[in-house]
Amino acid sequence: MGRVLLAFVMAAALLIGTACAESGTPDADSEFWISGITDELFERIQGKSFKEDCTLSREDLRYLHVLHVDLDGKTHTGEMIVNYHIAEDVLEILRQLYEAKYPIEKIRLVDEYGADDELSMEDNNSSSFNFRFISHTTMVSKHGLGLAVDINTLYNPYTKTVDGERIVEPITGEPYLDREADFPYKIDHDDLCFRLFTEHGFEWGGDWEDRKDYQHFEIPTALIEEWYPSNQ
Numbered sequence: 001m002g003r004v005l006l007a008f009v010m011a012a013a014l015l016i017g018t019a020c021a022e023s024g025t026p027d028a029d030s031e032f033w034i035s036g037i038t039d040e041l042f043e044r045i046q047g048k049s050f051k052e053d054c055t056l057s058r059e060d061l062r063y064l065h066v067l068h069v070d071l072d073g074k075t076h077t078g079e080m081i082v083n084y085h086i087a088e089d090v091l092e093i094l095r096q097l098y099e100a101k102y103p104i105e106k107i108r109l110v111d112e113y114g115a116d117d118e119l120s121m122e123d124n125n126s127s128s129f130n131f132r133f134i135s136h137t138t139m140v141s142k143h144g145l146g147l148a149v150d151i152n153t154l155y156n157p158y159t160k161t162v163d164g165e166r167i168v169e170p171i172t173g174e175p176y177l178d179r180e181a182d183f184p185y186k187i188d189h190d191d192l193c194f195r196l197f198t199e200h201g202f203e204w205g206g207d208w209e210d211r212k213d214y215q216h217f218e219i220p221t222a223l224i225e226e227w228y229p230s231n232q
């Protein structure tokens with residue numbers, strides 16, 4: 001390359017770089033990454049999502065640093081902790097959602113809500129890992145294993161009818177149980193989020209018969225039994 005041309009290319013690159021910085025458009029390649037659970041991060045989750053009786057090791061978990069776009073098209077930084085088995089898949093899904101400008105309001109660690117699922121869901125937060133056993137069993141739940149992901153939780157609530165009484169989580173998600181209605185963040189079979197998660201092998205809670213969990217994508221039980229045979 002001639003010296004003049006090289007100088008021109010360098011000047012152009014510098015200009016492009018400046019333009020990006022000024023418009024505040026982050027470089028996606030450097031913003032989507034995975035790390036282990038560092039000591040600093042562990043301090044943030046210990047006793048919260050990583051509870052005292054947590055049967056997983058830190059090595060089972062990965063931290064995802066991502067970008068996401070809200071309804072107004074504004075870019076935000078997101079953080080999520082998932083199981084190492086699905087870290088690459090979830091990073092790829094969130095990156096594709098970001099590139100498609102699919103709106104996700106918040107992707108924060110549930111620890112910012114004191115690991116309280118209800119508070120996190122009422123705030124429309126999207127998250128994955130939160131250690132817990134399935135009630136009255138010694139089995140760790142799929143969120144407890146970091147093998148389920150919830151997206152735009154307020155607008156895609158969980159519901160189940162027990163003894164004729166309808167349970168809704170979050171409680172403030174009740175208006176969004178009408179899945180025929182049109183509202184932002186709604187996940188259905190035409191939705192990009194649904195398509196990407198199911199392409200990556202996840203099942204959607206909106207397809208369940210005995211209950212509906214419209215926010216929820218999880219790894220099938222058969223695969224989890226292979227990865228964690230002692231979890232029963």
Ligand SMILES: [Zn+2]
Nearest residue numbers: 148149150216
């Ligand atoms: Zn869920």
